[in-house]
Amino acid sequence: MTTPKLHVKKGDSVIVIAGKDKGKKGKILKVFPKGNRVVVEGVNIVHRHTKPTQQLPQGGIVENEGSIHVSNVQLVCPRCNEASRTGKKVLDDGKKVRYCINCGEVVDK
Numbered sequence: 001m002t003t004p005k006l007h008v009k010k011g012d013s014v015i016v017i018a019g020k021d022k023g024k025k026g027k028i029l030k031v032f033p034k035g036n037r038v039v040v041e042g043v044n045i046v047h048r049h050t051k052p053t054q055q056l057p058q059g060g061i062v063e064n065e066g067s068i069h070v071s072n073v074q075l076v077c078p079r080c081n082e083a084s085r086t087g088k089k090v091l092d093d094g095k096k097v098r099y100c101i102n103c104g105e106v107v108d109k
Contacts, residue, residue, distance in 0.1 A: 003033040006070050007086055007098075012107075014073040015083045016043055021068075025076060029065065037067040044068050079105040 008014055008028055015025045026041040046066040052059035074083040077100040084102045091097060097108040 004036065006031065006033055006036070006038075008038060008070065008073060008075055013076045013078070014038075014040060015076050016040065016068070016072055017074050017083065018072040019044075019068060028073075030067075032067060035067070036070045038070050038073060039065050039067050040073060041065065075100075075107065077103060077105060077107065079103055 008031070010028050010031050012028050013025065014028060016022055021043045024040075024043050026043050028038050029041055030039040032038070042065065044066040045063050048062045048064060050056060050059050050062050056062075075086055075098075076082065077084045080100065080103045082102060084100045086098045086107060087101055088096060088098055091106075097106050099106050
C-alpha cells in the first residue's frame with residue numbers, strides 16, 4: 001500500500017480553515033501521511049496530565065499540539081501571503097513543483 005500524497009509538507013506555513021482553531025496561522029511541525037493528519041505549531045493544544053518522573057520531577061499538566069486533519073488546513077503562499085489552493089506542474093528541467101493558484105508563484109524551493 002502506498003502512502004497518500006498530501007498538499008502540504010513539513011515546514012510549510014498554513015492557516016486553519018475549519019474547526020475550533022479556525023483562522024490561526026502556523027508552521028507544520030509533523031506530517032502523518034497514513035492518517036492524513038498534520039501537527040501545526042500553536043494549533044489544537046491538548047493537555048496531558050503526567051506523573052512526576054526524573055525528567056519532570058514536579059509532574060503536572062503538559063500542553064502539546066495535537067494533530068488535525070489535513071483537509072482543515074490550507075497553504076499560505078509566501079509571495080501573496082494569502083491562503084490558496086495549490087497546483088502541480090513540471091518545470092523545464094523535469095522537476096515537479098507546487099505552485100500557488102492565485103499568483104502562479106512556485107511554492108517549492
